[in-house]
Amino acid sequence: MITQTEVTKDLPNKKLTVVRGFAAPIEKVWRAWTEADILDKWWAPRPYRAETRELNFTEGGLWRYAMVGPEGVGNYCEGTFGSIKQGRSFSYSVKFTDADWNEDTSFPVMNFLIEFESAEGGTNVTTTLTFDEEADLQRILELGFAEGFTMAHGNLDELLAEVV
Template sequence: MTTKTEITKDVANKKINVTRAFTAPVEKVWKAWTDSSILDKWWAPRPWRAETKSLDFRAGGLWLYCMAGPNGEKSWCRVDIKTVDPQQGFTATTRFCDEEGNPDDSFPSMHWLTQFSATATGTNVDVEISFDNEADLQKIVEMGFEQGFTMALGNLDEVLEA
C-alpha cells in the first residue's frame, strides 16, 4: 500500500482533490484530525507548527489556530465546521483571519469535504476542497498549498506511528 499523497487539480470545477492512505485504524486517524492536542503535532509543515487557540469540533463549531513560524511569525486561520458525521467525515469552511478569528478578505475561502474510510490496511482520507472561483484556487496553489499539505500529511504518519 502506498501512503503517498495524491493531489489533483480540477480547475474547471474549482476543486482540489487530495487522497492519502494511512496504516492506522479510522478511529485513530479521525482523532488525529479532530483533537487539538494531536492536530497541533502534525497540521503545519515543518519548521512551522500549529498552535490551537480554541477547538469546538461539532456541527456549528470553530477551530481557531495559527501556524507559527521558526522566526516568531504567525498566520491565523479559522475553520468553521458545518457538518460532522463521526468517523465518516466532516465539512468545513477555512479562512485566513486575525488572532480573534475575524476573516481576512484578501485571502480566499476554502470549502472542505473530508471523508474517512476503512481499508484492509488502515484508513483512506479523501479531501475535496472547492473554491468560489478559479482565481481563488490558483492563489492557494501559488501559496504552496500542495507542498505544505503533503508535508503535513507526512507528519501525520509519524504521529500515528508513535
C-alpha cells in the same frame, strides 16, 4: 491503501482532491483530525507548527488556530464546522484572519470535506477542497498548499506510528 499524497486539480469545477492512506485504523486517524492536542502535532508543514487557540468540534463550532513560523510569527485561520458524521466525514470552511480573528479578505475561503474509509492496512482519507472562484484555487496552489499539505501528511504518518 494509498501510501503517497495524491493531489488532483479540477480547475473548471474549482476543486482540489487530496487522497492519502495512513497505516492506522479509522478511530485513530479520526482522532488525529479532530482533537486539538493531536492536530497541533502534525497539521503544519515543518518548520511551522500549529497552535490551536479554540476547537469546538460540533456542527457550527469553530477551530481557531495559528500556523507559527520559526521566527514566532503566526498566520491565523478560523474554520467553521458544517456536517459531522462520526468516524466517516466532516466539513468545514476556513478563512484567513488577523490575530483578533477578523477575516483577511485578501486570501480565499477554502471549503473542506474530509472523508475516511477503511482500507487494507489502514485508512484512506479523501480531502476535497472547493473554492468560489478558479482564481482562488490557483492562489492557494501558488501559496504552496499542495506541498505544505503533503508535508503535513508526512507528519501525520510519523505521529500515527507512535501511540496517539
